[in-house]
Amino acid sequence: MAKEQKKMVDDITSMDEDFAKWYTDICKKAELVEYTSVKGCMVIRPYGYAIWENIQNILDKMFKDTEHENVCMPMFIPESLLQKEKDHVEGFAPECAWVTVGGSEQLEERLCVRPTSETLFCEHFKNVVHSYRDLPKLYNQWVSVVRWEKTTRPFLRSREFLWQEGHTLHATAEEAIEETEKMLNVYTEFCQKYLAIPVVQGMKTESDKFAGAERTYCIEALMHDGKALQAGTSHYFGDGFAKAFEIQYSDKENKLVYPHQTSWGMTTRLIGAIIMTHGDNNGLVLPPAVAPIQVIVVPVAQHKEGVLEKADEICSRLKKICRAKMDASNNTPGWKFAEYEMKGVPIRLEIGPKDIENNQCVIVTRHNREKTFVSLDELETVIPQKLEEVRNGIYNAALENRERRTYVCTALDEITKALEENGDGFIKAMWCGDEACEDKVKEITGVGSRCIPLEQEQLADTCVCCGKPAKHMLYWGKAY
Amino acid sequence: MAKEQKKMVDDITSMDEDFAKWYTDICKKAELVEYTSVKGCMVIRPYGYAIWENIQNILDKMFKDTEHENVCMPMFIPESLLQKEKDHVEGFAPECAWVTVGGSEQLEERLCVRPTSETLFCEHFKNVVHSYRDLPKLYNQWVSVVRWEKTTRPFLRSREFLWQEGHTLHATAEEAIEETEKMLNVYTEFCQKYLAIPVVQGMKTESDKFAGAERTYCIEALMHDGKALQAGTSHYFGDGFAKAFEIQYSDKENKLVYPHQTSWGMTTRLIGAIIMTHGDNNGLVLPPAVAPIQVIVVPVAQHKEGVLEKADEICSRLKKICRAKMDASNNTPGWKFAEYEMKGVPIRLEIGPKDIENNQCVIVTRHNREKTFVSLDELETVIPQKLEEVRNGIYNAALENRERRTYVCTALDEITKALEENGDGFIKAMWCGDEACEDKVKEITGVGSRCIPLEQEQLADTCVCCGKPAKHMLYWGKAY
Numbered sequence A, B: 001m002a003k004e005q006k007k008m009v010d011d012i013t014s015m016d017e018d019f020a021k022w023y024t025d026i027c028k029k030a031e032l033v034e035y036t037s038v039k040g041c042m043v044i045r046p047y048g049y050a051i052w053e054n055i056q057n058i059l060d061k062m063f064k065d066t067e068h069e070n071v072c073m074p075m076f077i078p079e080s081l082l083q084k085e086k087d088h089v090e091g092f093a094p095e096c097a098w099v100t101v102g103g104s105e106q107l108e109e110r111l112c113v114r115p116t117s118e119t120l121f122c123e124h125f126k127n128v129v130h131s132y133r134d135l136p137k138l139y140n141q142w143v144s145v146v147r148w149e150k151t152t153r154p155f156l157r158s159r160e161f162l163w164q165e166g167h168t169l170h171a172t173a174e175e176a177i178e179e180t181e182k183m184l185n186v187y188t189e190f191c192q193k194y195l196a197i198p199v200v201q202g203m204k205t206e207s208d209k210f211a212g213a214e215r216t217y218c219i220e221a222l223m224h225d226g227k228a229l230q231a232g233t234s235h236y237f238g239d240g241f242a243k244a245f246e247i248q249y250s251d252k253e254n255k256l257v258y259p260h261q262t263s264w265g266m267t268t269r270l271i272g273a274i275i276m277t278h279g280d281n282n283g284l285v286l287p288p289a290v291a292p293i294q295v296i297v298v299p300v301a302q303h304k305e306g307v308l309e310k311a312d313e314i315c316s317r318l319k320k321i322c323r324a325k326m327d328a329s330n331n332t333p334g335w336k337f338a339e340y341e342m343k344g345v346p347i348r349l350e351i352g353p354k355d356i357e358n359n360q361c362v363i364v365t366r367h368n369r370e371k372t373f374v375s376l377d378e379l380e381t382v383i384p385q386k387l388e389e390v391r392n393g394i395y396n397a398a399l400e401n402r403e404r405r406t407y408v409c410t411a412l413d414e415i416t417k418a419l420e421e422n423g424d425g426f427i428k429a430m431w432c433g434d435e436a437c438e439d440k441v442k443e444i445t446g447v448g449s450r451c452i453p454l455e456q457e458q459l460a461d462t463c464v465c466c467g468k469p470a471k472h473m474l475y476w477g478k479a480y
Helices: A003-010 A019-029 A046-065 A086-095 A118-128 A173-194 A240-244 A269-278 A307-319 A333-342 A353-357 A376-404 A412-422 A435-445 B003-010 B019-029 B046-065 B086-095 B118-128 B173-194 B240-244 B269-278 B307-319 B333-342 B353-357 B376-404 B412-422 B435-445
Strands: A033-035 A042-044 A076-078 A097-102 A105-113 A137-146 A160-170 A200-203 A215-222 A228-238 A260-267 A295-299 A324-326 A347-351 A360-365 A371-375 A406-408 A426-431 A448-453 A472-477 B033-035 B042-044 B076-078 B097-102 B105-113 B137-146 B160-170 B200-203 B215-222 B228-238 B260-267 B295-299 B324-326 B347-351 B360-365 B371-375 B406-408 B426-431 B448-453 B472-477
Touching: A019 A033, A019 A269, A033 B118, A042 A046, A046 A137, A046 A160, A046 A173, A046 A269, A086 A240, A097 B105, A105 B097, A118 A137, A118 A160, A118 A240, A118 A260, A118 B033, A160 A173, A173 A200, A173 A215, A173 A228, A173 A260, A215 A376, A215 A448, A215 A472, A228 A240, A228 A269, A240 A260, A260 A269, A269 A376, A295 A307, A295 A333, A307 A324, A307 A347, A307 A353, A307 A376, A333 A347, A347 A353, A347 A376, A353 A360, A360 A376, A371 A376, A376 A406, A406 A412, A412 A426, A412 A435, A426 A435, A426 A448, A435 A448, B019 B033, B019 B269, B042 B046, B046 B137, B046 B160, B046 B173, B046 B269, B086 B240, B118 B137, B118 B160, B118 B240, B118 B260, B160 B173, B173 B200, B173 B215, B173 B228, B173 B260, B215 B376, B215 B448, B215 B472, B228 B240, B228 B269, B240 B260, B260 B269, B269 B376, B295 B307, B295 B333, B307 B324, B307 B347, B307 B353, B307 B376, B333 B347, B347 B353, B347 B376, B353 B360, B360 B376, B371 B376, B376 B406, B406 B412, B412 B426, B412 B435, B426 B435, B426 B448, B435 B448
Parallel strands: A295 A324, A295 A347, A406 A426, B295 B324, B295 B347, B406 B426
Antiparallel strands: A033 A042, A076 A105, A097 A105, A097 B097, A137 A160, A160 A260, A200 A215, A200 A448, A215 A228, A228 A260, A347 A360, A360 A371, A426 A472, A448 A472, B033 B042, B076 B105, B097 B105, B137 B160, B160 B260, B200 B215, B200 B448, B215 B228, B228 B260, B347 B360, B360 B371, B426 B472, B448 B472
């Protein structure tokens, strides 16, 4: 290992020593975020924001391909509007930021900075939906929201975060449920195909549902340290909000009826999921689909005649097929290797005088540090293959980690034992459906219910906690 | 005119009768915005937001082509941070919205919802800029900001609006000034080429500068009614903010020096500018570059065999070269004509049984309602030409309107007379540089100074107001 390489790596805490510190080290050293004097809020720096832009571009296309339209609602919600749906306000009011002064005047009614926008969409739907011909409404918006969290961590939990929130209105319950499930599938495909993060599709238990929802679907991922992370949620509201906001439409028989509603969201926390799923002790490992730089071209012995020119020529060729960049700075190659490993660039391409003589270059894939000599004539074929290889390699490693850390348990003491012996992970266990058992499992073993997976297995006939007949198999875990 | 067409047009106030009402009618009827219970804030509906997305895409590419990177700062600014630069806080504090409560607790320090983000960028620059090697920093962000306006109008003046704000930091004053001017040119090209809005480039007078700026450059456009609209601004800050925030870097001689700064912004008010520059009594007229639908395909006698199939085939062909849509709904062709005229779609393509027989279609350009018969074999050539024709047609009409409404005046009573005789417009007149004269001109004639144009003319030797020697030619006007 080159000296410079060693130095930079020394700066990151080892993930095996202190996973939390390793995480924040990467956030800072890879220049994803910077702290600010605004408590609990962060600056998303160019490299971090470029990842988010790639996430946005892919998701936005998936939304548009499924007929959704983007809109933009105000960032403020008058207190009286937030209060219209009882469960909703109970869930969100405790974590709202309130604007009480505008200009130099005390406001007559305080405004909360949106923690989520169901109430605003409902008010709008009431204005624009009158007939069955106006349905469905398939809306989305890309905005930031605010939730007054006590303890915060970059990307994972911050007082302000960026997200998309889809809000749709349908003529029937069936259509709305179909939409809720369709968007869960969009999220699943996005995570697995583009972020290379395997997820479990499921439904939240009663106690864990979104405030005001009839059903909350979710996808759950397992991080490298065995903790679970909710990567996206999709809610079915029934006609609860429609009734609270008096949204009605006249159906084909000219009868006034209530429409059915959904909402679904994904956030910048996905960047946290990427870090904790794929990262290693050398830094970030980025899935090619969202990596700001997919191939970094590093000239070796760049002072020698023809090296920079050749590297530049290769980079120009690569720019036609991927996001490529050349680093011709005066830093040593070793420094550059460490720098772009830290930043998780999927492929490094090295080219020096010897390589040029042999009409070849060296390609190193970030996740496994595998070196390959590649003919310069074959770059256009090999690079896309390698990018696909990286995606598959990190997906399989994440899947393997999850499988290794998923424990089937049929009794409470098995849960405790599994966690003690193997470390944190997913627990698969049966459940009677009673909230008291959910609470008790958490109290005794420390793991909470993550979801009722859509793919059920009959692991046993009785609840892991009380021994009464089991209703569902549940995934349990400690969560971010 | 078909009956349905007449009906929809009747719903818009004539622009000659009441321009302000015509404007809000279009905002509503073209489904760009909807009001909300959040005073002074609006919902940007799908059609309005799609225009903004097109604006964003073009501008964002222009920013990236000039080496700028996107970031995201918090939406809150602690009061003490806002106060660091004296002029800046004086300018913005009176129109801030203040968060005073977070969750259930009174905050120790109130936070303003960003009206602009110079202070946050400065804090960040201080953290990440240490050496000349860290410069320049060329940043931009796409966010919304809040200014507590008393009277509001959709797009033109609202309490929350969407914008981009560029913030850059440079080693020298020269570089920073160069950047300020470069971005003014980017804005100018964007307005003229893509929005088809001619603009005057200039500099604000002392009294009209951005709070904290040394120089404020701007582009000014003239609306259909003769009122001026500021379409974009670009500010040079010198090292004032750097000093207030103690941002220093070590230069090549290892001396600590202050860097120089710029910021520049464009907002959703551009949509207001589009409406008021190009719109007419039939509704919106959209510049092709930002029109969500560039060609609307309307089948005529669509119940007849083969019509819908042919229209669909044409639409699929068009989708490869532009944003095309077919309307196969059960509304009459006349209704559809009026609908898409209202929405400002640049080109309507009509196709009926007779046309199919003759292997042709009818093309109608929105801005001049010109009809052309076009062979179906030539669509791929003709449509791009027609779109370019529309852009040029509406640009020239806007330019002609501005020229017709620009009055050269050398005395105060000439200004009054010009406005009385010809209606509102730009006044070109000389100025001594004294703020008292600026105020007096406004008081007596009603027009304020818009900018000191970069292209100066020597219209006279003396100030239009006081008769003392003139320093600059100014553009004056009533402004949105």
